[in-house]
Amino acid sequence: MLYRAAQHYLASCEKTSVWLGELCAFRALTPAGYVKSFLERHHAVVLETLLQRRRAVRFYGRMMEENSREHLDTDNEAGGEDALVGNVNKLMVTPPGYTGPPKKGHIIFDACFESGNLGRVDYISEFEFDLFIRPDTCNPRFRVWFNFTVENVRETQRVIFNIVNFSKTKSLYRDGMSPVVKSTSRPKWQRLPAKNVYYYRCPDHRRNYVMSFAFCFDREDDVYQFAYCYPYTYSRLQHYLASLERRNLDYLQREQLGLSVQQRRLDLLTITNPVCDGNLFSYYMESSLHS
Template sequence: MEENQRDAAAAGEEALVGNVNKLMVTPPGYTGVPRKGHLIFDACFESGNLGRVDYISEFEFDLFIRPDTCNPRFRVWFNFTLENVRETQRVIFNIVNFSKTKSLYRDGMSPVVKSTSRPKWQRLPAKNVYYYRCPDHRRNYVMSFAFCFDREDDVYQFAYCYPYTYSRLQHYLDSLERKNLDYVQRELLGLSVVRGLACMSAEGFYGLICLFISCVVGL
């Protein structure tokens, strides 16, 4: 029974084929002029992931993350920005379709946040983060976190943990190549749907000592 529920939930997530793009979320039926506090969600950037936003109230939103590429049963990563906030606006965000039964969020881990005026990632206070199973969402696992916006002109960004993008990885591999180290070699291992997979090998006195396969992110 539980297996069938998980499969049904996974099938429902297949419809989340793209990230939200500068999506302003307003109360149902609202036709007036956009105002401060009508949050604008965006995940159309490298490593971004947010497929849908449901308005629950002025203080609460349900968020749906897109599944892994070619595997709709796995839904973990999220990364999105928010703007058009109101100063002192307090909001609860519910990530309602996690696929993991166990999570470090239960043991004190928390999402990370930064903003345009504070560009260094910081973890949210663990006391503001809750991970639980919710009967209102096909008994999926839900991670809820509360946040209070304090600067109206800032763009805020939230992520599952510290993002490590494909571009950042390529910059690192490029820096290794520029050193012209005799014992380091970079090769193209293969191709994914849209990107290359790099293979870095390092050889020392005892032959091949380590192998790094670059991960494809931001699809």
Template sequence: MAEGSQSAPEAGNDMGNDDAIGGNVSKYIVLPTGYCGQPKKGHLIFDACFESGNLGRVDQVSEFEYDLFIRPDTCNPRFRVWFNFTVENVKESQRVIFNIVNFSKTKSLYRDGMAPMVKSTSRPKWQRLPPKNVYYYRCPDHRKNYVMSFAFCFDREEDIYQFAYCYPYTYTRFQHYLDSLQKRNMDYFFREQLGQSVQQRKLDLLTITSPDNLREGAEQKVVFITGRVHPGETPSSFVCQGIIDFLVSQHPIARVLREYLVFKIAPMLNPDGVYLGNYRCSLMGFDLNRHWLDPSPWVHPTLHGVKQLIVQMYNDPKTSLEFYIDIHAHSTMMNGFMYGNIFEDEERFQRQAIFPKLLCQNAEDFSYSSTSFNRDAVKAGTGRRFLGGLLDHTSYCYTLEVSFYSYIISGTTAAVPYTEEAYMKLGRNVARTFLDYYRLNPVVEKVAIPMPRLRNKEIEVPRRKEKSPPYKHPLLRGPASNYPNGKGDKKSSVNHKDPSTPF
């Protein structure tokens, strides 16, 4: 077990430079200044040497306070946002303040009430900390960087506590999920390996459709969906799983969609970055979502493989690539929303707005008012921009964004924090919206006679509300409306009051 200690007097030396952070801490023991001997209870042990872990350095400021440094993305020091680490060897009722001191972004949802996630050995369900225990501010002690501080009280000595920026979704979890789907032997679910990452991890491609649509010579209407090109944007995986779960279900809407459409899904475009605990980049330090124009088969192999397949489908006269949706998470905005492209053809531009307007009707957390259409030069290498320029006028390309934090329900000002289930619900509603887009409701009624057309709420399976774990915490001081039957846009204001959490 690697050991080390860092005391307050050393915090301002040359080691304060982020360039000194070369990897994750590994069972790093923080001992008081001048202490000799075996660690005692309360001498915290930090660890991030696990899948998707990220914590580069720990400085002890005082007996109760610690400065924590995010490890930058591999081969790219520009990006420092994602963190995921464990703390053990705690003492019961031990109160601490953790300061995340080297974020690479200044704007953050921490200003609006977002809080880190926590779970522990005996309470494995992720929970958000109470916003009242979280403070986001510009700190003169850290070169005027923005710092996120949170207070916490460890309540069970034998537990190992884990903290993360958002709900983790690892490469291994993803593989287990796909394995479980494969074992069901569904004749409308196909899994193949489209390629490998630089570190030889799988680039999985899923095809969900009726077998009749895959027979030789059959014409295909294709919806292509990708996710996790930015590895720290974990909500992308939950939304993608929600889409997949719905499409493989026996729900009448899913059955009709499989008959009419071919869904091609590459849920994890950056498996190396996901595994390593990067926020935005691949193993070699590239933001893959800026390299669609000319991806290298050896530097950007996953992107290269997906692009080749899309171009191949585009050149197939029997295939109509109707939608491309790339799923992301957003660190400064609420709700789900979309980015689309700008076209000279006004009619095409208007048609592009139909899908997000329909989604706004189906999903209470989706905001059409936050949806925008652009051709910003800095986004030229993204999948949405590249494919929007490549594909013909019958194809629509979107980036689907979802907040790391919360959504605002129409007609209210209260921020509702996202849960894993809420992210997956958005995915189910994305899938369901294709029924409205293609006007397949009469077909569903034939499939499910005498079942009436289902509204959004009737699609969702209610789940028993679980109680939050009883962690103890000290207080830290310190346009849809113009579309027929539209719900209206979501409001963007935030209620800074503490949500009802039993912590």
């Protein structure tokens, strides 16, 4: 509404400018005394109109520029595909302006592996980082899954990771669920303590929902991995289905239903009694995951 009002106002100012231009052209064809008399009578109106137009152009120009920047920032925070085109790859995050050699505590982030997802990392302080996750393939509205590793940590280093561009307003993180973590010396996934996980609206990110979790590193040589929940990769699924197929089970039939957008196999599994009298109930199940 304000934008349309600005357009109407600027249009009226443009008309005034045209009127003044016509006046200047008229002056060339009119005796100087008449023009002087006209300007003396309407000097205040003309001057005020020009000043209003100049102020309006400056004000609404700034407003439109800020509006454009706001939309750009929103798109970037939303994790649009144009903003986050790939996962971070061994990205060392250092304080702004730092040019010295890498130190312990300058965390290295990586998500270039199967099921990994982390598109951007912003350094907030030595103890805090804003993380941006990439959206689903062909659907930038959904941003849920994250899975990444960190290394080059310092023993007893405490950090807060903020996932700042979640697309969901409702999440199990609000009801006690927490991310999972493992490390090279402790390869079994464990959930973080729920008391260290916070899901909230953040005024610093246009009141989007943010999930923050605190963590303390205890071993410098370990590589730590954090994920939304227990990862189950496509390769692992294919290996499992292939092992079932090799067993030649009478009650299991595996078929290729089609291919995904990224040319990955979509399997159809039929589990039934091979001796069927035609009076069996049929159940259909499908699954999907935002990744």
